[in-house]
Every structure is written in C-alpha cells, then in structure tokens.
Amino acid sequence: MEAEHQNPRTTSKIIPLALPKGTEKLCELCQRRAQLQCTKCRVTFYCDAEHQQADWIGIHERICQLLVPIRTPTLFSLQRAGRIEIQLKKAELIEICRFVAESKLSEGRHQEALPAAQFCLRCSIDVHGPSTVQLVPAYLLLADANMGMGNLALVAELLSQAEWAVLKSPECGHAVHHRLHRSLGRLHTKTGNLEAALHNFANDIYFASEEYGLDSTVTCSGYFLMADVFAKQGKMPIARSLYSEVAHTWHSHLAKLLKTHIKNVQKNPNLLMEPSFDKAQHVEVDGMLRTILEFEQNDSRKDSAQIALVAHCLAMLWFLGGDALKAMGFGRTALQASQLIPNLDLTESIQGLLQLVQTDPHPRSD
Numbered sequence: 279m280e281a282e283h284q285n286p287r288t289t290s291k292i293i294p295l296a297l298p299k300g301t302e303k304l305c306e307l308c309q310r311r312a313q314l315q316c317t318k319c320r321v322t323f324y325c326d327a328e329h330q331q332a333d334w335i336g337i338h339e340r341i342c343q344l345l346v347p348i349r350t351p352t353l354f355s356l357q358r359a360g361r362i363e364i365q366l367k368k369a370e371l372i373e374i375c376r377f378v379a380e381s382k383l384s385e386g387r388h389q390e391a392l393p394a395a396q397f398c399l400r401c402s403i404d405v406h407g408p409s410t411v412q413l414v415p416a417y418l419l420l421a422d423a424n425m426g427m428g429n430l431a432l433v434a435e436l437l438s439q440a441e442w443a444v445l446k447s448p449e450c451g452h453a454v455h456h457r458l459h460r461s462l463g464r465l466h467t468k469t470g471n472l473e474a475a476l477h478n479f480a481n482d483i484y485f486a487s488e489e490y491g492l493d494s495t496v497t498c499s500g501y502f503l504m505a506d507v508f509a510k511q512g513k514m515p516i517a518r519s520l521y522s523e524v525a526h527t528w529h530s531h532l533a534k535l536l537k538t539h540i541k542n543v544q545k546n547p548n549l550l551m552e553p554s555f556d557k558a559q560h561v562e563v564d565g566m567l568r569t570i571l572e573f574e575q576n577d578s579r580k581d582s583a584q585i586a587l588v589a590h591c592l593a594m595l596w597f598l599g600g601d602a603l604k605a606m607g608f609g610r611t612a613l614q615a616s617q618l619i620p621n622l623d624l625t626e627s628i629q630g631l632l633q634l635v636q637t638d639p640h641p642r643s644d
Contacts, residue, residue: 288330290314305329306393321350322342332393371397371401372402372416375394379398394419399417402416409439418436421436421461437465452486453490456481467507493527494527498523501523502569509573517573521574525587532594555598570588586624592604593605
C-alpha cells in the first residue's frame with residue numbers, strides 16, 4: 279500500500295447500548311450490519327477493518343469531515359433553509375466523488391474507484407430521487423469501475439438501469455445519450471457481441487457529434503472504439519481509416535494548443551505552462567495514440583506519413599504535458615518516419631517541435 283494511504287487507527291468498535299433503541303448501523307460499502315465506527319467523523323460505519331481501509335483509500339479520506347454536517351441532525355437541518363443547505367452540500371459531495379472516481383479509473387485503479395462511485399450514486403439518489411436521468415453519470419461511473427474488475431453481469435444491470443432512466447426522459451440531452459451508448463458499446467466489446475458494440479458506438483458518435491461537433495476530440499474517441507472493434511473482426515482497412523480520422527483530429531487539436539503555448543511564451547518568457555488536459559484526459563489520449571502508432575508500425579504497409587503524424591501527436595501531447603524526455607523520444611520517431619518521404623509538409627513542424635523541446639525554459643507547470 280502506498281504510504282500516502284496508510285491511515286492511523288481511525289475506527290473503534292460500536293457499543294450497541296450507546297445507540298438509540300431500535301437503531302442499527304450499516305456498513306458504508308456493503309450495507310451489512312456494522313461493527314466499527316470511524317473515530318474521525320463518527321458518522322460512518324463498517325462491517326470490518328478491510329472495508330474501512332478500502333473506503334478510506336477510495337474516498338473517505340477526502341470527504342470524512344464533509345459528512346459530519348450532512349449526517350448529524352440538528353434543529354436547523356429540519357427547517358426548510360437547513361434542508362436546502364444539506365442538499366447543496368450533497369451536490370458538492372457528488373462532484374468530489376465523481377472527480378475522484380474518474381481520476382482513479384483513468385489510472386486503471388478500478389477497485390479503488392468503487393467507493394467513490396458507490397457514494398456518488400447514493401448521494402445522487404438522495405438529491406435527485408430514484409430512477410431519474412440525473413443518476414445516469416453515477417451509474418456509468420459504477421459500471422466503468424466494475425467493468426475494469428470483470429464484473430460484467432453487474433455492469434449489464436447498472437447500464438440497464440441507466441438506459442431505463444434515459445428512456446423515461448425524452449428531454450434527455452445528447453451528452454447523456456452519447457455516454458450511455460459508449461458504455462454499452464464497451465460492455466458488448468468485452469462480452470464479444472461485436473455487432474451490438476458497433477451499433478452502440480455508431481449511436482455514441484451520432485450523439486457526440488450533435489453535442490460537440492463532428493470534428494471534436496470527444497466524438498473521435500467513438501471512432502477509436504469503433505476502429506478497435508473492426509480490428510477485432512479482422513476488417514483492417516476500415517480500422518485503418520477510422521484510426522486515421524482519430525489521428526488527424528488530434529493532430530489538429532494539439533497543433534492549435536501548441537501554437538497558443540508558443541504565442542504565450544513569446545509574450546511572457548517567464549510564463550509557466552498551464553496543463554492543457556487533466557490527468558484522466560491525458561491518460562486516455564496517450565493510450566489511444568499509442569495504440570494507433572503500434573497499429574501503424576506493425577502494419578505490413580508501413581505508412582510512414584501516418585507514423586510521422588501519430589508520433590508527432592504524441593510528441594506534442596507530452597511536451598504540453600510537461601515531459602520533455604518523452605516529447606523528444608516521440609519527436610525523433612516522427613522525424614525518422616517523415617524523412618522517408620521527400621518534401622513531407624510535416625517534417626518542418628516536427629523539427630520545430632524538437633527545437634522547442636530543447637530550448638523551452640519552462641516545459642512544466644508544477
């Protein structure tokens with residue numbers, strides 16, 4: 279266990295006689311009868327030390343004291359103004375849990391993401407009521423965590439509940455539809471139902487393009503997932519075409535971000551670089567582009583122009599992310615590939631980036 283998660287003794291045994299008559303405390307994670315109490319907030323309970331530790335690492339360390347006013351009844355909390363304030367505090371907790379769960383999922387820490395995703399769903403139900411469309415993001419978070427752990431039957435159940443909530447809400451926005459279809463597509467890919475996966479990814483792309491635009495990076499992630507399915511089916515020309523679409527979209531986006539950075543540095547040489555992506559976005563984009571680069575490098579056609587384009591994307595991504603070493607490595611890969619094609623327009627941009635990596639005095643924001 280990482281040192282940062284090692285917590286001191288933060289639980290004590292529940293004394294049944296100290297509880298109001300007829301009161302039974304339930305475990306925060308599994309809802310079984312609790313035996314332990316968090317000694318820091320005294321409003322959270324666990325069946326055993328294992329669940330206490332899992333919750334502490336997953337989310338409780340972050341929200342421990344925030345739970346006290348929500349779970350401690352007062353005369354004010356029973357009044358209308360008090361109830362409104364509690365709802366606002368719960369809405370804040372939903373956002374914190376969503377952020378924590380997404381961050382852990384982006385790092386592949388699916389089991390650690392479970393407590394935050396579970397609490398996000400429970401708090402969303404408290405705020406918005408059962409079976410409402412506002413619960414869909416929490417259902418999808420919980421489904422993603424369980425998908426990473428291989429609990430596909432539970433994932434199917436969670437996505438079914440999300441789908442039902444969406445079907446009951448005709449006014450539901452395109453963004454929610456796109457996220458639901460993306461999760462359904464991933465589930466069908468995992469279970470091997472590739473035709474169903476393609477159908478859902480097609481819907482994902484449609485709704486994402488309606489919400490964000492056809493050329494957006496959000497939409498192109500749907501193209502990437504669809505390309506993966508076609509690759510599994512052995513339909514390499516289609517996969518190659520879709521991967522190319524993803525690479526060109528990201529190259530355009532990253533080139534604009536790099537141009538903005540260069541302009542800002544020219545105006546203020548002492549300006550520290552602001553992160554262009556949060557951690558979850560960076561991990562996702564890096565994974566997509568590496569997959570495409572490997573696909574192109576292993577392809578018998580060896581499209582040097584495409585290899586140069588994708589490697590240039592990765593070089594820009596890592597430069598903007600503050601890692602000059604990785605930016606240099608991918609930049610050199612891009613340059614080697616570009617030099618195999620006479621007069622390739624991209625070569626000059628790649629050389630410019632390599633020079634920038636070597637001379638930029640402030641590649642990091644931290």
